[in-house]
Amino acid sequence: MEKPVNYGGGDLHLEATELRLGLPGSDGHEKQSSASVKNNKRTSTEAMTEESRSKSNSNVSDGRNGNPDGDPPTKAQVVGWPPIRSYRRNSFQPKKTEIDGAGMYVKVSLDGAPYLRKVDLKVYKSYPDLLKALESMFKLTIGQYSEREGYNGSEYAPTYEDKDGDWMLVGDVPWDMFISSCKRLRIMKASEARGLGCL
Amino acid sequence: MDPKGKGSPDASGLARVGSTFPDEVMQIVLALLNSHRDRSSVSLVCKNWYDAERFSRTHVFIGNCYSVSPEIVTRRFPNIRKVTLKGKPRFADFNLVPPNWGADIRSWLLVFAARNLCLEELRLKRMTVSDESLKFLSLSFPNFKALSLLHCDGFSTDGLAAIATHCMNLAELDIQENDINDKSGSWLSCFPENFSSLEVLNFANLRNEVNFEALDRLVSRCKSLKVLKVNKNISAEQLKRLLVHAPQLTELGTGTFLQDLTSCQYSELESAFNKCKNLKTLSGLSEVTALHLTPLYPACTNLIFLNLSYSALKDVQLAKLLVRCPCLRRLWVLETVGDKGLEAVGSNCPMLEDLRVFPADTFEDIAHGVTESGFVSVSYGCPRLRYVLYFCQQMTNAAVATIVHNCPNFTHFRLCIMNPCQPDYQTNEPMDKAFCAVVKTCAKLQRLAVSGLLTDVTFESIGRYAKSLKTLSVAFAGSSDWGMQCVLGGCPKLRKLEIRDCPFGNAALLSGFKKYDSLRSLWMSDCKVTMNGCRLLAKERPWLNVEVMKEEGSNESRANKVYVYRSVAGPRRDAPPFVLTL
DSSP states (O other): OOOOOOOOSSOOOTGGGSOOOSOTTSSTTOHHHHHHHHHHHHHHHHHHHOHHHHHHHHHHOOOOTTOTTOOOOOGGGSTTOSOOOHHHHHTTHHHHTOTTSSOOEEEEEETTOSSOEEEEGGGOSSHHHHHHHHHHHHTOOOOOOBTTTBTTTSSEEEEEEOTTSOEEETTSSOHHHHHHHOOEEEEEEHHHHHHHHHO | OOTTTTTOOOHHHHHHHHTTSOHHHHHHHHHTOOOHHHHHHHHTTOHHHHHHHHHHOOEEEESSTTSSOHHHHHHHOTTOOEEEEEOSOGGGGGTOSOTTOOOBSHHHHHHHHHTTOOOOEEEEESOBOOHHHHHHHHHHOTTOOEEEEESOEEEEHHHHHHHHHHOTTOOEEEEESOEEEOOOBGGGGGSOTTOOOOOEEEOTTOOSOBOHHHHHHHHHHOTTOOEEEOOTTSOHHHHHHHHHHOTTOSEEEOOBOOOOOOHHHHHHHHHHHHTOTTOOEEEOOBSOOHHHHGGGGGGGTTOOEEEOTTSOOOHHHHHHHHTTOTTOOEEEEEGGGHHHHHHHHHHHOTTOOEEEEEOSOTTSOOTTSOOHHHHHHHHHHOTTOOEEEEEESOOOHHHHHHHHHHOTTOSEEEEEESSTTOOOTTTOOOTHHHHHHHHHHOTTOOEEEOOSSOOHHHHHHHHHHOTTOOEEEEESOOSSHHHHHHHHHSOTTOOEEEEESOOOBHHHHHHTTTGGGTOSEEEEESSBOBHHHHHHHHHHOTTEEEEEEOOTTSOTTBOOEEEEEEOSSOSOSSOOTTEEEO
């Protein structure tokens, strides 16, 4: 039987570096994108049935569709990898990252400021609370949030990086969802954020 | 006759006299045979021996609960008292099997009760067990003695309360790493005040606090208690009180070992451990610091198994502890001990046979995991190593070659390089050479788990050299169908093959259709197998169960999760809608 070509040492994932608009999973080599599509589905079913599993999945399953840099799946993006039982994962989570636990400190950067600050999101009960604190910490005004206009009408707009690594406008999602997915905050000049607000 | 069944009868010689051998004598002789394999051999000799064997069988082990039905089992073995059952495919542990897949114990219990089986022991792994089933169990079998639930789901502490309340002769309650609905700790108080037959109690899995006074009284009156594994809520002070009542323990699982003890309490704890001269196994020890391990030292002299896989120990702490454990044969640790900690293992544990290094936090790339050098250090100091499970951030082919050169007696080699498809970090080559070295050097290898960047070359070697291999786990590996074909065409002793995220498709799947008769099961998920391929296999081999798990929204022709297994019970009758049997 003819032996097929093995993957060499260097360029391994040429197909995976293609930007594709097709459905993920249509080419078996795109292990990562097919895995991430399924990740999303799997999370939604499992989140409803098993609390503990959705906890361990929520960090791994926010996969990216068609990740353009084409790396093989890192361990943070694949369901069930590394192969550790939920029981063992869960016995460490509360201690290490204190997800939904006490004291959720995130970095806050202000465009143009020489150094960053840190705030504990757990201390605040709602968006107005947080925004007021940020205004006082940085001596600036943020203004009113509106779903349509974002923070139009003020000099600054608060944004945050979520678990997927995307930059989002603060205020779009319910507060609880925000604090569990916010990794860091960035206060942008409103002129830059205008693009976001118009979407 | 050797009770391990080594003295199994010489079939050809005795078959001639088989028909004149009185049945009663046969049964007495067979009663001494414990090995399943030997019993299977005996049953194949002739009809008389088949009958004698089946009536004398007391323990049945069923590796796949769907390979046979409870009716068939109880019809053939009417006198069994001990049952061991395994349910879901192993990858269910990693959330690859949707919930409500099956493997429910209920139908088995109903049949056992209907046939008036004198059930005494039930050991379940990856089965679904409801509270109703536990209650039914506790009420239907008055001689019930031992319940062991490992990686099971579907029950709550209410079910445990039923067991505690009704099983008058219970000797063993072993609840390990299950997906349990932990409602409260009150189940423990359900043991009657005059109940004293417990020999094994393991509730380390449970999170709710039990009533300590009830536990203390229970431990005091169960004079035969050998195994006690408590949960995190038990403090060091409470543990001391328990130990004072049970110095005869051979296995201990501590609670939280974090303690601020007065010097008086400290020396009392140390003295309690000092009295535990029979301790062979120690586990638990969550939230420890170096200071708090010292009371343990007196108990370490005879330790054979030390399970520190829930303790985030550092290298220095581990080294200090290991010096006290000269007899250690099995050690499970977290990667927090680092390569330096593993050097200490190599230096202090010459008798070591089983080493497992688990990751501490799977979501961050931590700088202080273990690397190839830790493993190599252990291999130099522990030539008797035969079982290893090693999670690491990086590995090299050269290191693995050295390791198996130092330790050629591996029976279980499970290496997990945590980033999928990661090459040898020094040479940037695939990790093929590493696993080729493993299968070529370790003639006794029974279980292998591969990882890292691997081409078909690895699988060619596995197929060719792994003559004793029974279980193979593959993830994110291989280049083409040829890889899997090599494995299916070789590996004469293969029993379980589990594959995920590999480029193996229908050609590979179908190349093994004769092989599947001798496999307990095959799992393939996120490979390139299609529904048509599975249908072809099902058609070719109608006595195999070819099951496909469908997911919503996935490509209709893709068979994303395939589970193939041999069965004498036919297709499942309890399959949920997402499981299609072809």
